[in-house]
Amino acid sequence: MKVLVPVKRVVDYNVKIRVKADQTGVETANVKMSMNPFDEIAVEQAVRMKEAGQAEEVIAVSIGPQQAQETIRTALAMGADRGILVQHDGEVEPLAVAKILKAVAEAEGPGVILCGKQAIDDDANQTAQMLSALLGWPQATFVSKLEIGSDEATATREVDGGLETIKVKLPAVCSVDLRLNEPRYASLPNIMKAKKKPIDTKSPADLGVDPAPRLTTVKVAEPPPRQAGVKVADVAELVAKLRDEAKVIG
Ligand code: AMP
Numbered sequence: 001m002k003v004l005v006p007v008k009r010v011v012d013y014n015v016k017i018r019v020k021a022d023q024t025g026v027e028t029a030n031v032k033m034s035m036n037p038f039d040e041i042a043v044e045q046a047v048r049m050k051e052a053g054q055a056e057e058v059i060a061v062s063i064g065p066q067q068a069q070e071t072i073r074t075a076l077a078m079g080a081d082r083g084i085l086v087q088h089d090g091e092v093e094p095l096a097v098a099k100i101l102k103a104v105a106e107a108e109g110p111g112v113i114l115c116g117k118q119a120i121d122d123d124a125n126q127t128a129q130m131l132s133a134l135l136g137w138p139q140a141t142f143v144s145k146l147e148i149g150s151d152e153a154t155a156t157r158e159v160d161g162g163l164e165t166i167k168v169k170l171p172a173v174c175s176v177d178l179r180l181n182e183p184r185y186a187s188l189p190n191i192m193k194a195k196k197k198p199i200d201t202k203s204p205a206d207l208g209v210d211p212a213p214r215l216t217t218v219k220v221a222e223p224p225p226r227q228a229g230v231k232v233a234d235v236a237e238l239v240a241k242l243r244d245e246a247k248v249i250g
Contacts, residue, residue, distance in 0.1 A: 001111030001170075003046040003055045005080065006101055007039040009064045009071040010121040023219050026121070035071045038116025040078070040183040042176045045146060046114050047079035047184075054148045057081045059108060063100050063211075065089045069199060076194035077186035083199035088211050094122075096204070096211040098130035103207035105135060110171060112153065117142050117175040128175035138168035144179040 011017065011026065012034040018027040035043075049055040060075035061084040062068040072083035086100050105113060118125035132139035140146075140155035144163070147154040148170075157164045158177050186194070204211040232238045242249045 001055055002057045004110040004113045005042045005046050005060050006115050007060050007062050007071050007075050008036040008119045009033050009068040010036045019220050019222050025220050035074050036116050036119045041180050042114040042116055043075045043078050044181045044183040061104050063092050063097050072199055073194050076197045077191045085201045087201055088204055091213050092211050093213050094124045094126035097127050098134055099209045100207055101131050102134045113173045115175045117177050128173050132173040138172045140168050141175045142177045143174050144177045
């Protein structure tokens with residue numbers, strides 16, 4: 001089967017986010033960008049499926065600007081076979097991403113689509129769910145363990161208070177959680193090999209999707225700075241402050 005892995009280019013998780021002076025969004029100019037960390041986990045899982053003989057081909061797809069090619073190259077260096085860049089400058093909301101991924105899935109016919117559980121830039125946690133609904137395929141979200149059979153998958157999901165194990169018929173959409181695996185680092189020879197792997201470029205219009213945003217961002221603001229703390233000399237002073245000043249104990 002083919003495995004489709006949507007990979008998003010986001011601000012690297014180590015970067016200290018700065019809000020633009022005009023409060024229209026987050027500063028991305030001259031900022032280190034990387035693959036969304038949950039998508040690395042999805043790529044790792046897909047490559048492991050290929051290594052285990054459960055998948056024939058791993059396709060990485062990204063919707064974003066020309067530079068999202070680099071994100072696809074990272075997936076190729078980790079072991080994906082080919083890439084698809086759906087090029088679009090500017091904001092693409094989860095619904096538009098899901099519509100584009102639906103069109104790609106209909107063209108490619110994957111047995112499973114492995115998304116990240118959420119993109120760390122918008123924290124939407126919507127794409128996999130919307131995609132599953134649009135395709136009419138089953139979904140397994142927040143997957144921390146995945147076993148692929150011939151016509152169904154067994155997925156363990158991280159839910160409040162424990163782990164839930166479900167079976168879904170294939171083809172299905174999964175969104176992967178942190179504990180599914182530890183993504184590999186691409187080796188230098190694999191980075192070199194990835195340069196020769198094909199990346200097909202399309203536009204949203206080629207796939208019949210209008211990516212125009214449906215939402216308007218009213219304002220983006222920094223969180224208020226944290227107040228400085230105080231040091232107390234001993235437990236007695238701490239208890240007194242909690243009782244008399246913070247009034248959180250009686
Ligand atoms: P979100 O719903 O935005 O939190 O994103 C969830 C997942 O959908 C991500 O981890 C990716 O797997 C996929 N995704 C979202 N946006 C994009 C994009 N622009 N390109 C490729 N995949 C995306």
